[in-house]
Amino acid sequence: MKLLLLAGTGEARRLAQALAQVPGLEVTASLSGATRAPMALPVPTRSGGFGGEEAQKDYMQSNGIEAVVDATHPFAHRISARTAALCSELGLPYVQLLRPAWQPELGDTWVQVASGQDAPAHIPPGARVFLAVGRQTLTEFESLTQCHLICRQIDPPDAPFPFPNGEFRVGRPPFSIEDEEALFRKLRIDWLAVKNAGGEASKTKLVAARNLGLPVLMLARPPQPDGAKVETVEDALTWVQEQMT
Template sequence: MTLLILGGTGEAREIADRLQGHDAVISLAGATRTPAAQALPTRIGGFGGADGFRDYLRDAGITAVLDATHPFAHRITSRTATLCQALGVPYVQFLRPAWMPEAGDRWIEIACETEAADHIPHGAVVFLGTGRQTLDRFTNLKGRDVICRQIDPPDKPFPFAGGRFLVGRPPFSVADEEALFAALGVQYLVVKNAGGVASRTKLTAARHLGIQVLMVARPARGDWPVVDTVDAALAWVNAL
């Protein structure tokens, strides 16, 4: 068996750590310029669409795929699951549980990023914890003071007036996030419901500071096998 792990999340790295010695490779999309080192042989970069992915599975002798990409990488996940099903390659998605509001949280769920402007008044200070890849969906936030945090230094200007980039590499503690939000005067926090413990610190900080959170809902879950813990993902691998 040769296992392909589609990575990019902390859980994917943990799975790779625990599969050292197995016949496996982890693939990273290359969205981060200097990704953390992985415990398995690592492939970086896209596959070139469905045809390129099919060719890679064949050429690399891949016999099973564990998809541990970001919960919002739905296009990659859907394409991968569909192709694996057509080829008869065992496939499972690792999908960590979504965040749920706790007492004191001020959340408004929105279906997509473009809806954020409906809830944020002009002049407000807005912190985007959604990354740079969907920044174009926030162009209707003109007239607000928009701060977008990303891991790598920007390689192009901010796409609309009134916005700026903030470079920061996780993890961030609750205290770090509270100090940052207070210093910036953040009034609205926009995040995707990615789930996970490490990145929830910004939500805890927002609760402590009384910041309004706009939570982008997850894409609909597809009709393919899903596990929601690292142990369950490893059990799936060991059962192959």
Template structure:
């Protein structure tokens, strides 16, 4: 969608190229609105901003929080999953292909991981299978999928947002336990949760 601003797509090719871009283009404010789990990008952005004396704001949507009927266990690192997921469990890993390997092979469990397009490579460990599906999904669709696969554990990254919350609502309906991976910490600096708040911060810079 066209916007009334100069745009640029793709990465910068490293920290120094990012720094050079800010200098060459006279950047005097940075708003980091990447995915809550894009820790490396947020950290690099904050480092470049600090080194150049550029104000930097992080925009992060609110995380999901458990409600009545939810059965969540929270973890800070994927490696913790092996001690919690019981052997014999049928596990739906809603964590994305890039994060999948961080959870390790989890031997003795049946694993399913959803991705949008057909996998170019086989599942990284025995006993696993990719499930192809393009979001958004309704609560009913998620519930039907979990029933069809006989899922008894759901593993999720706490990305927040209403668009992908349906899997959590389906888990509540089915009384499924959820293993929730907490977000990595943000770099130091101001944080807001909405676009309006980010615009207000930008205007406040004068």
């Protein structure tokens, strides 16, 4: 069976490692190309997106794709919605590997919002804000003109910070709780802004914020496509094996 794996997450990497060992399965992973030097996957990999709906449909048909596992980031909702719709149109099995969202725990101070555009209603002027939201979401925080913004990204920036009141900070995960606490202290952070990505690997910044008593602006997930969903790599692997029988 020819399987298309939409990758880009730690779960996708672990799933690719398991799928590479399944006899009779031909896997192609697809990366968006958002990270310049991603770690290699153990299966054939394409990078750079598809170039739109029709181009993706043509790719899937011309390459004989028979099933799709969508293991993209929970905020990659456009490619998820498009792929789910294409699979429905083409009659292909589709499943989304979607990690559970984070939930506030004892000691957390979260403000849950739909968008970074809601930030000025909650973050006071003069605050130093650590934006762990990625550069694609950065523009949502343009209205925090009276705050100092620090945005962390994996790759060195190819352009200056888009607002005069901010700066980039380069860092490649994983980050330990101790690393995050030390960084927040060094930068004198008052607020943490983060997408509700879920998962254990990137949860360390939330634990660090809790330990330091920092409030968190939590961006809610966008709507996800209809269709089959699993929460773990193991369940995704089982789903793939079921499609092969």
